[in-house]
Amino acid sequence: MELFIQQLLNGLTVGSVYSLVALGLTLVYGILHIPNFAHGALYMMGGYVTLTAMSQAGLPYGLAIVVSMVAVGLLGVLMERLVFYPLRDAPPLHDKIAAIGILLFLEAFAQYVWGADYQTMPTPYGNVITVFGLTLTVQRILIIASTVVIMILLYLFLKKTFIGASIIAMAQSREGANLVGINTNKVAMMTFLLSGGLAALAASLASPINLVFPGMGHLVILKAFVIIILGGMGSIPGAIVGGYILGFSESLGATYVSNDYKDIIAFVILVIILTVKPNGLFAKEGH
Amino acid sequence: MAVFEKRRLWLAVLAALALAFPLLVTNGYYLHMMTISFIWMIAVYGLNLFAGYTGYLSLAHAGFFAVGAYTLGILTVKVGLPFWWAFVLSCAFTSLLGLVIGLVALRTKEHFFAIYTLCVGYIIYLVIDKWDSLTGGVRGFIGIPAPGDIGPLSFQTPVAQYYLVLFFLLAVMFVMYRLVDSLTGRTYIAIRNSEELALTLGISTMKNKLASFVLSVFFTSLAGALYASFIRFLGPDIAYVTVMFDFLTYLLVGGIGTLAGPVVGTLLITFLSQQLQFLQDYRMLIFGPVLTLLIIFYPHGIAGGFIRYQAKRAEVRRLEQRANRTAAELAASRQGRSERHVEEG
Numbered sequence: 278m279e280l281f282i283q284q285l286l287n288g289l290t291v292g293s294v295y296s297l298v299a300l301g302l303t304l305v306y307g308i309l310h311i312p313n314f315a316h317g318a319l320y321m322m323g324g325y326v327t328l329t330a331m332s333q334a335g336l337p338y339g340l341a342i343v344v345s346m347v348a349v350g351l352l353g354v355l356m357e358r359l360v361f362y363p364l365r366d367a368p369p370l371h372d373k374i375a376a377i378g379i380l381l382f383l384e385a386f387a388q389y390v391w392g393a394d395y396q397t398m399p400t401p402y403g404n405v406i407t408v409f410g411l412t413l414t415v416q417r418i419l420i421i422a423s424t425v426v427i428m429i430l431l432y433l434f435l436k437k438t439f440i441g442a443s444i445i446a447m448a449q450s451r452e453g454a455n456l457v458g459i460n461t462n463k464v465a466m467m468t469f470l471l472s473g474g475l476a477a478l479a480a481s482l483a484s485p486i487n488l489v490f491p492g493m494g495h496l497v498i499l500k501a502f503v504i505i506i507l508g509g510m511g512s513i514p515g516a517i518v519g520g521y522i523l524g525f526s527e528s529l530g531a532t533y534v535s536n537d538y539k540d541i542i543a544f545v546i547l548v549i550i551l552t553v554k555p556n557g558l559f560a561k562e563g564h
Numbered sequence: 565m566a567v568f569e570k571r572r573l574w575l576a577v578l579a580a581l582a583l584a585f586p587l588l589v590t591n592g593y594y595l596h597m598m599t600i601s602f603i604w605m606i607a608v609y610g611l612n613l614f615a616g617y618t619g620y621l622s623l624a625h626a627g628f629f630a631v632g633a634y635t636l637g638i639l640t641v642k643v644g645l646p647f648w649w650a651f652v653l654s655c656a657f658t659s660l661l662g663l664v665i666g667l668v669a670l671r672t673k674e675h676f677f678a679i680y681t682l683c684v685g686y687i688i689y690l691v692i693d694k695w696d697s698l699t700g701g702v703r704g705f706i707g708i709p710a711p712g713d714i715g716p717l718s719f720q721t722p723v724a725q726y727y728l729v730l731f732f733l734l735a736v737m738f739v740m741y742r743l744v745d746s747l748t749g750r751t752y753i754a755i756r757n758s759e760e761l762a763l764t765l766g767i768s769t770m771k772n773k774l775a776s777f778v779l780s781v782f783f784t785s786l787a788g789a790l791y792a793s794f795i796r797f798l799g800p801d802i803a804y805v806t807v808m809f810d811f812l813t814y815l816l817v818g819g820i821g822t823l824a825g826p827v828v829g830t831l832l833i834t835f836l837s838q839q840l841q842f843l844q845d846y847r848m849l850i851f852g853p854v855l856t857l858l859i860i861f862y863p864h865g866i867a868g869g870f871i872r873y874q875a876k877r878a879e880v881r882r883l884e885q886r887a888n889r890t891a892a893e894l895a896a897s898r899q900g901r902s903e904r905h906v907e908e909g
Contacts, residue, residue, distance in 0.1 A: 312675040363860050369674050375856045382852025502679045537694045544683040555671035
């Protein structure tokens with residue numbers, strides 16, 4: 278029983294990270310209809326920027342995360358301006374291939390600048406606490422807590438602010454938003470800023486319990502795609518719930534099925550979902 | 565008609581060059597590179613048939629390449645089948661796998677299809693990586709035999725292997741050439757251009773997509789089996805997404821949806837990679853932006869761009885001719901009118 282609860286807590290930690298990554302991905306998909314295969318590279322860059330800000334500039338952990346969120350957010354904006362904006366009217370094959378190009382470039386870039394080695398990120402919250410016989414590191418609690426806070430902030434931002442409302446308007450209809458005078462370019466940039474920031478936050482939170490290396494975004498991005506298909510492409514609550522479902526099934530699967538194959542679980546889930554519902558769960562009828 | 569004649573001449577010259585290559589270049593390293601790039605070309609033709617002509621981006625093809633290669637390895641080393649039996653069976657097995665996956669995957673469209681196949685590719689990679697007892701896991705799979713003799717033909721030397729791979733490449737190119745010019749090929753292009761329209765025309769899109777997918781998987785597994793028998797060592801890395809991206813780069817640089825594209829792109833990139841050897845691990849620093857810039861500014865690649873340029877030139881020439889003819893007619897009629905004027909006057 279204790280093992281079970283321990284694994285549930287692990288699932289909650291992993292699920293929080295997945296949800297943050299999937300949120301950024303689903304925002305971009307829901308609003309701009311781009312399946313951003315380069316999102317994993319943004320995640321990876323987030324990890325490295327935080328690490329560099331801490332080790333080179335000597336910033337404290339919290340501040341380094343903020344710096345990283347801004348930097349990667351801007352990187353996302355740059356991506357939108359330079360690549361996805363020129364491709365907005367191209368066939369759907371094109372933006373997928375362009376995104377793959379960016380992914381390859383950023384990975385090679387990280388390997389060039391920071392080397393191919395696995396690096397550890399120090400955290401001031403490394404101490405272990407015991408609650409009701411369960412061992413937990415403070416870092417894990419921090420991950421869960423900050424994810425919840427960020428989700429609430431994001432919700433308030435989207436529901437209560439004018440920019441948030443225009444983002445939602447654009448998600449509903451790009452032409453319509455344009456007609457009522459919303460600057461769709463600005464909204465597109467804002468979306469990429471948010472998406473990059475969320476990816477950087479997720480990476481910075483997860484890195485102390487994982488590691489930082491050029492390929493760290495691969496599995497995460499694939500799982501984020503699984504999550505947003507699970508939760509309905511473009512749906513924000515779907516991304517959050519999907520993230521936790523995947524987190525739980527992985528940590529329980531690792532314990533009770535096989536640790537070796539825990540990474541396959543996500544893909545098997547996806548294959549099953551798309552086999553049954555080719556347009557994804559909760560697909561809107563028609564186009 | 566003249567265009568076709570010219571094209572055939574070009575093909576004959578290129579085929580002759582490829583045949584004479586081992587005689588002209590005795591350097592073993594270049595022969596090795598050439599053979600490897602022929603193998604990539606076969607795989608890229610597979611991808612081209614499906615992505616270029618049918619319009620679906622499959623990201624699982626590196627996985628199918630690896631399945632073809634590993635099946636050959638397992639059948640020859642673990643089961644002990646004679647080489648050519650294993651060769652045929654590994655292509656058949658991979659195509660069958662492609663059929664099963666295609667049946668499910670092709671119900672999804674556009675983004676979903678890309679994501680689905682990306683995940684299928686990843687599952688294949690993870691299975692190869694984790695199933696130690698069958699595939700050797702991360703340590704790799706060794707001891708794959710060279711292609712066995714066929715009657716008096718022996719494939720033990722690099723030159724003989726070069727010709728074997730070239731034979732398969734030419735066969736694949738021939739099939740592609742005939743296919744694309746046939747009604748079936750036109751059907752694939754119709755599906756690429758508009759699936760709804762193709763459906764309205766009474767084309768069974770599912771059946772055609774499936775046939776195209778399985779054939780493209782077959783080509784790719786053929787390349788995989790050749791790779792296994794040529795390199796004779798396999799690691800799980802060949803199923804990894806980076807191999808997939810290499811195929812995509814070759815295809816896009818050469819020209820997606822063209823017959824010459826895979827050859828042009830693969831040769832050029834392999835050649836460039838040789839020149840940029842010092843970059844090895846960082847080659848994506850250059851290829852990544854190249855891939856992105858190409859798709860934004862030059863989505864038809866080298867071969868596609870060339871075909872467009874030729875078409876445009878032919879169009880310009882035709883227009884010029886027509887303009888000249890009208891001008892001549894106009895001049896003639898004006899002359900006639902003025903003559904009449906003179907007569908009337």
